[in-house]
Amino acid sequence: MKSPEQKQFYSITELTREFEISTRTIRFYEDEGLIQPIRRGRTRLFKPSDRRLLMLILRGKRLGFTIAEIREIISIYKEPPGEGGQLKLLIKRVQEKRDQLLQKRKDIDETITELDQVEEQSLTRMAELGVGT
Amino acid sequence: MKSPEQKQFYSITELTREFEISTRTIRFYEDEGLIQPIRRGRTRLFKPSDRRLLMLILRGKRLGFTIAEIREIISIYKEPPGEGGQLKLLIKRVQEKRDQLLQKRKDIDETITELDQVEEQSLTRMAELGVGT
DNA sequence: GCAGGTTTTTACGCTTACGTAAAATATTTT
Protein backbone atom coordinates (compact mmCIF):
# COMPACT_ATOMS: atom_id res chain seq x y z
CA MET A 1 0.00 0.00 0.00
CA LYS A 2 1.93 2.94 -1.28
CA SER A 3 0.62 6.32 -0.37
CA PRO A 4 -0.86 7.80 -3.54
CA GLU A 5 1.09 10.99 -4.04
CA GLN A 6 4.50 9.66 -3.06
CA LYS A 7 6.90 10.28 -5.90
CA GLN A 8 9.61 7.76 -6.64
CA PHE A 9 12.23 10.36 -7.42
CA TYR A 10 12.79 14.08 -7.41
CA SER A 11 15.11 15.97 -9.73
CA ILE A 12 17.51 18.52 -8.35
CA THR A 13 15.54 21.44 -9.76
CA GLU A 14 12.30 20.19 -8.29
CA LEU A 15 13.94 20.35 -4.89
CA THR A 16 15.51 23.75 -5.48
CA ARG A 17 12.06 25.08 -6.35
CA GLU A 18 10.27 23.43 -3.47
CA PHE A 19 12.75 24.67 -0.87
CA GLU A 20 13.97 27.81 -2.61
CA ILE A 21 17.62 26.90 -2.47
CA SER A 22 20.23 26.64 -5.22
CA THR A 23 21.60 23.53 -6.87
CA ARG A 24 24.94 24.57 -5.46
CA THR A 25 23.57 24.32 -1.96
CA ILE A 26 22.20 20.83 -2.53
CA ARG A 27 25.49 19.66 -4.03
CA PHE A 28 27.31 21.22 -1.12
CA TYR A 29 25.28 19.11 1.29
CA GLU A 30 26.08 16.08 -0.83
CA ASP A 31 29.79 16.90 -0.72
CA GLU A 32 29.48 17.13 3.03
CA GLY A 33 27.99 13.66 3.05
CA LEU A 34 24.64 14.72 4.45
CA ILE A 35 22.67 13.28 1.54
CA GLN A 36 23.55 10.59 -1.00
CA PRO A 37 21.28 10.71 -4.04
CA ILE A 38 21.61 7.80 -6.43
CA ARG A 39 22.64 8.27 -10.05
CA ARG A 40 21.05 7.41 -13.35
CA GLY A 41 24.07 7.90 -15.58
CA ARG A 42 25.45 11.19 -14.33
CA THR A 43 22.14 12.63 -13.23
CA ARG A 44 21.21 12.69 -9.55
CA LEU A 45 17.95 11.14 -8.46
CA PHE A 46 16.61 12.09 -5.05
CA LYS A 47 14.43 9.66 -3.14
CA PRO A 48 11.72 10.77 -0.69
CA SER A 49 14.16 9.92 2.10
CA ASP A 50 16.68 12.34 0.58
CA ARG A 51 13.97 14.96 0.49
CA ARG A 52 13.18 14.39 4.15
CA LEU A 53 16.86 14.65 5.00
CA LEU A 54 16.97 17.94 3.16
CA MET A 55 14.06 19.23 5.20
CA LEU A 56 15.89 18.18 8.34
CA ILE A 57 19.01 20.01 7.21
CA LEU A 58 17.13 23.21 6.44
CA ARG A 59 15.36 23.08 9.76
CA GLY A 60 18.74 22.76 11.44
CA LYS A 61 19.96 25.77 9.51
CA ARG A 62 17.01 27.85 10.61
CA LEU A 63 17.97 27.03 14.18
CA GLY A 64 21.52 28.24 13.61
CA PHE A 65 23.16 24.83 13.76
CA THR A 66 26.38 24.41 11.77
CA ILE A 67 26.80 21.68 9.20
CA ALA A 68 28.85 19.71 11.73
CA GLU A 69 26.07 19.94 14.28
CA ILE A 70 23.45 18.98 11.74
CA ARG A 71 25.59 16.00 10.82
CA GLU A 72 25.52 14.99 14.50
CA ILE A 73 21.76 15.25 14.67
CA ILE A 74 21.36 13.18 11.52
CA SER A 75 23.71 10.56 12.86
CA ILE A 76 21.60 10.31 15.98
CA TYR A 77 18.56 9.50 13.88
CA LYS A 78 20.48 7.02 11.75
CA GLU A 79 22.11 5.16 14.62
CA PRO A 80 21.15 1.46 14.49
CA PRO A 81 19.64 -0.19 17.60
CA GLY A 82 23.06 -1.40 18.78
CA GLU A 83 24.11 -2.87 22.08
CA GLY A 84 24.38 -1.64 25.65
CA GLY A 85 27.35 0.71 25.62
CA GLN A 86 26.42 2.25 22.30
CA LEU A 87 22.90 2.85 23.51
CA LYS A 88 24.06 4.64 26.63
CA LEU A 89 26.24 6.86 24.51
CA LEU A 90 23.37 7.54 22.14
CA ILE A 91 21.12 8.56 24.98
CA LYS A 92 23.79 10.91 26.29
CA ARG A 93 24.07 12.54 22.87
CA VAL A 94 20.31 12.91 22.69
CA GLN A 95 20.29 14.61 26.05
CA GLU A 96 23.05 17.01 25.06
CA LYS A 97 21.23 18.05 21.92
CA ARG A 98 18.02 18.47 23.83
CA ASP A 99 19.76 20.70 26.35
CA GLN A 100 21.02 22.89 23.53
CA LEU A 101 17.53 23.12 22.13
CA LEU A 102 15.99 23.94 25.49
CA GLN A 103 18.52 26.75 25.92
CA LYS A 104 17.54 28.09 22.52
CA ARG A 105 13.89 27.94 23.41
CA LYS A 106 14.58 29.86 26.59
CA ASP A 107 16.41 32.51 24.57
CA ILE A 108 13.49 32.70 22.18
CA ASP A 109 10.90 33.08 24.91
CA GLU A 110 12.89 35.85 26.56
CA THR A 111 13.24 37.70 23.30
CA ILE A 112 9.56 37.35 22.49
CA THR A 113 8.63 38.68 25.91
CA GLU A 114 10.80 41.73 25.35
CA LEU A 115 9.37 42.31 21.90
CA ASP A 116 5.87 42.07 23.33
CA GLN A 117 6.76 44.83 25.76
CA VAL A 118 8.03 47.04 22.97
CA GLU A 119 4.83 46.44 21.07
CA GLU A 120 2.64 47.19 24.05
CA GLN A 121 4.46 50.43 24.78
CA SER A 122 4.12 51.43 21.15
CA LEU A 123 0.42 50.75 21.17
CA THR A 124 -0.03 52.74 24.36
CA ARG A 125 1.92 55.62 22.87
CA MET A 126 -0.20 55.52 19.75
CA ALA A 127 -3.35 55.63 21.79
CA GLU A 128 -1.98 58.68 23.61
CA LEU A 129 -1.30 60.35 20.32
CA GLY A 130 -4.79 59.46 19.20
CA VAL A 131 -3.48 57.60 16.20
CA GLY A 132 -5.53 54.76 14.77
CA THR A 133 -4.17 51.28 14.34
CA MET B 1 18.94 54.75 45.03
CA LYS B 2 21.56 52.83 43.17
CA SER B 3 21.44 49.08 43.43
CA PRO B 4 24.32 48.05 45.63
CA GLU B 5 26.34 45.66 43.48
CA GLN B 6 26.08 47.63 40.23
CA LYS B 7 29.55 48.27 38.96
CA GLN B 8 30.27 51.55 37.25
CA PHE B 9 32.55 50.08 34.61
CA TYR B 10 33.82 46.77 33.32
CA SER B 11 37.17 46.21 31.64
CA ILE B 12 37.39 44.25 28.44
CA THR B 13 39.04 41.28 30.15
CA GLU B 14 36.36 41.14 32.81
CA LEU B 15 33.80 40.76 30.07
CA THR B 16 35.82 38.18 28.13
CA ARG B 17 36.01 36.11 31.31
CA GLU B 18 32.39 36.47 32.24
CA PHE B 19 31.11 35.53 28.80
CA GLU B 20 33.99 33.33 27.66
CA ILE B 21 34.62 35.24 24.48
CA SER B 22 37.81 36.83 23.15
CA THR B 23 38.77 40.49 23.14
CA ARG B 24 38.79 40.23 19.38
CA THR B 25 35.14 39.28 19.42
CA ILE B 26 34.19 42.24 21.60
CA ARG B 27 36.15 44.62 19.39
CA PHE B 28 34.52 43.10 16.36
CA TYR B 29 31.10 43.94 17.77
CA GLU B 30 32.35 47.44 18.44
CA ASP B 31 33.59 47.77 14.85
CA GLU B 32 30.15 46.66 13.74
CA GLY B 33 28.65 49.45 15.81
CA LEU B 34 26.73 47.18 18.15
CA ILE B 35 28.36 48.55 21.28
CA GLN B 36 30.10 51.87 21.97
CA PRO B 37 32.22 51.71 25.10
CA ILE B 38 33.61 55.04 26.27
CA ARG B 39 37.33 55.69 26.52
CA ARG B 40 39.58 56.72 29.31
CA GLY B 41 42.65 57.62 27.30
CA ARG B 42 42.91 54.70 24.93
CA THR B 43 41.35 52.12 27.21
CA ARG B 44 37.78 51.02 26.74
CA LEU B 45 35.37 51.27 29.63
CA PHE B 46 32.18 49.25 29.43
CA LYS B 47 29.09 50.42 31.24
CA PRO B 48 26.41 48.08 32.57
CA SER B 49 24.35 49.02 29.53
CA ASP B 50 27.19 47.85 27.28
CA ARG B 51 27.28 44.62 29.22
CA ARG B 52 23.55 44.15 28.75
CA LEU B 53 23.93 44.81 25.05
CA LEU B 54 26.63 42.17 24.91
CA MET B 55 24.31 39.66 26.55
CA LEU B 56 21.70 40.53 23.99
CA ILE B 57 24.17 40.01 21.16
CA LEU B 58 25.29 36.63 22.47
CA ARG B 59 21.73 35.52 22.91
CA GLY B 60 21.07 36.49 19.31
CA LYS B 61 24.07 34.48 18.23
CA ARG B 62 22.86 31.42 20.08
CA LEU B 63 19.65 31.72 18.13
CA GLY B 64 21.51 31.78 14.83
CA PHE B 65 20.83 35.41 14.01
CA THR B 66 23.44 37.16 11.89
CA ILE B 67 25.11 40.37 13.01
CA ALA B 68 22.83 42.28 10.68
CA GLU B 69 19.74 40.73 12.24
CA ILE B 70 21.02 41.36 15.73
CA ARG B 71 21.56 44.96 14.73
CA GLU B 72 17.91 45.11 13.70
CA ILE B 73 16.75 43.70 17.01
CA ILE B 74 18.88 46.16 18.93
CA SER B 75 17.56 49.04 16.89
CA ILE B 76 14.04 47.97 17.76
CA TYR B 77 14.83 48.25 21.45
CA LYS B 78 16.58 51.58 20.99
CA GLU B 79 13.86 53.20 18.93
CA PRO B 80 12.60 56.33 20.67
CA PRO B 81 8.85 56.75 21.28
CA GLY B 82 8.44 58.68 18.02
CA GLU B 83 5.30 59.72 16.21
CA GLY B 84 2.49 57.92 14.43
CA GLY B 85 4.07 56.66 11.23
CA GLN B 86 7.27 55.59 12.93
CA LEU B 87 5.31 53.72 15.55
CA LYS B 88 3.34 51.78 13.00
CA LEU B 89 6.56 50.78 11.29
CA LEU B 90 8.10 49.77 14.58
CA ILE B 91 5.16 47.55 15.39
CA LYS B 92 5.45 45.91 12.00
CA ARG B 93 9.11 45.18 12.61
CA VAL B 94 8.32 43.73 16.01
CA GLN B 95 5.75 41.44 14.46
CA GLU B 96 8.16 40.26 11.78
CA LYS B 97 10.82 39.39 14.31
CA ARG B 98 8.29 37.62 16.46
CA ASP B 99 7.16 35.54 13.50
CA GLN B 100 10.74 34.49 12.89
CA LEU B 101 11.09 33.51 16.52
CA LEU B 102 7.86 31.56 16.53
CA GLN B 103 9.04 29.63 13.47
CA LYS B 104 12.25 28.81 15.28
CA ARG B 105 10.35 27.64 18.30
CA LYS B 106 8.25 25.39 16.13
CA ASP B 107 11.42 23.92 14.64
CA ILE B 108 12.82 23.36 18.11
CA ASP B 109 9.70 21.65 19.41
CA GLU B 110 9.61 19.33 16.42
CA THR B 111 13.25 18.40 16.88
CA ILE B 112 12.82 17.80 20.59
CA THR B 113 9.84 15.55 19.94
CA GLU B 114 11.91 13.51 17.53
CA LEU B 115 14.81 13.27 19.93
CA ASP B 116 12.43 12.15 22.66
CA GLN B 117 11.32 9.34 20.40
CA VAL B 118 14.90 8.24 19.78
CA GLU B 119 15.52 8.25 23.51
CA GLU B 120 12.41 6.27 24.28
CA GLN B 121 13.26 3.64 21.69
CA SER B 122 16.76 3.41 23.08
CA LEU B 123 15.48 2.93 26.59
CA THR B 124 13.06 0.25 25.45
CA ARG B 125 15.83 -1.51 23.61
CA MET B 126 18.04 -1.37 26.68
CA ALA B 127 15.31 -2.86 28.80
CA GLU B 128 14.97 -5.67 26.26
CA LEU B 129 18.69 -6.31 26.50
CA GLY B 130 18.44 -6.28 30.25
CA VAL B 131 20.95 -3.48 30.50
CA GLY B 132 20.78 -1.19 33.50
CA THR B 133 20.52 2.56 33.11
C1' DG C 1 60.69 52.52 39.12
C1' DC C 2 60.48 48.36 37.05
C1' DA C 3 58.65 43.66 36.26
C1' DG C 4 54.62 41.70 34.73
C1' DG C 5 50.13 41.69 33.25
C1' DT C 6 46.59 44.32 30.38
C1' DT C 7 45.10 46.81 26.56
C1' DT C 8 45.77 49.02 22.29
C1' DT C 9 46.18 49.36 17.09
C1' DT C 10 47.32 47.21 12.82
C1' DA C 11 46.91 43.78 9.75
C1' DC C 12 47.06 39.46 7.60
C1' DG C 13 44.82 34.65 8.03
C1' DC C 14 41.25 31.22 8.17
C1' DT C 15 36.89 28.53 8.16
C1' DT C 16 32.11 28.05 6.92
C1' DA C 17 28.65 28.04 3.59
C1' DC C 18 27.72 28.76 -0.14
C1' DG C 19 27.81 32.23 -5.06
C1' DT C 20 29.08 32.38 -9.67
C1' DA C 21 31.02 31.50 -14.05
C1' DA C 22 32.44 28.32 -17.80
C1' DA C 23 32.16 24.64 -20.73
C1' DA C 24 30.63 20.09 -21.55
C1' DT C 25 26.97 16.71 -21.53
C1' DA C 26 22.35 15.15 -21.09
C1' DT C 27 17.31 15.43 -21.35
C1' DT C 28 13.02 17.28 -22.83
C1' DT C 29 10.08 19.76 -25.85
C1' DT C 30 8.56 21.01 -30.31
Added chain:
DNA sequence: AAAATATTTTACGTAAGCGTAAAAACCTGC
Protein backbone atom coordinates in the same frame (compact mmCIF):
# COMPACT_ATOMS: atom_id res chain seq x y z
C1' DA D 1 16.62 16.32 -35.25
C1' DA D 2 16.85 20.90 -33.81
C1' DA D 3 16.15 23.99 -30.18
C1' DA D 4 15.51 24.83 -25.63
C1' DT D 5 16.13 23.50 -21.01
C1' DA D 6 18.41 20.99 -17.31
C1' DT D 7 22.39 18.94 -15.21
C1' DT D 8 27.10 18.01 -14.69
C1' DT D 9 32.02 18.89 -13.26
C1' DT D 10 35.60 22.10 -12.28
C1' DA D 11 37.20 25.82 -10.07
C1' DC D 12 37.84 30.36 -8.51
C1' DG D 13 35.41 33.98 -5.49
C1' DT D 14 33.29 35.96 -1.37
C1' DA D 15 31.00 37.56 3.01
C1' DA D 16 30.68 36.75 7.86
C1' DG D 17 32.85 36.09 12.08
C1' DC D 18 36.21 35.94 14.22
C1' DG D 19 41.76 33.90 15.14
C1' DT D 20 46.33 35.17 15.68
C1' DA D 21 50.56 37.58 15.68
C1' DA D 22 53.39 41.77 16.49
C1' DA D 23 54.78 45.72 18.64
C1' DA D 24 53.78 49.56 21.29
C1' DA D 25 51.48 51.89 25.24
C1' DC D 26 49.44 51.53 29.62
C1' DC D 27 48.52 50.39 34.41
C1' DT D 28 49.51 48.00 38.84
C1' DG D 29 51.68 46.09 42.67
C1' DC D 30 55.65 45.73 45.24
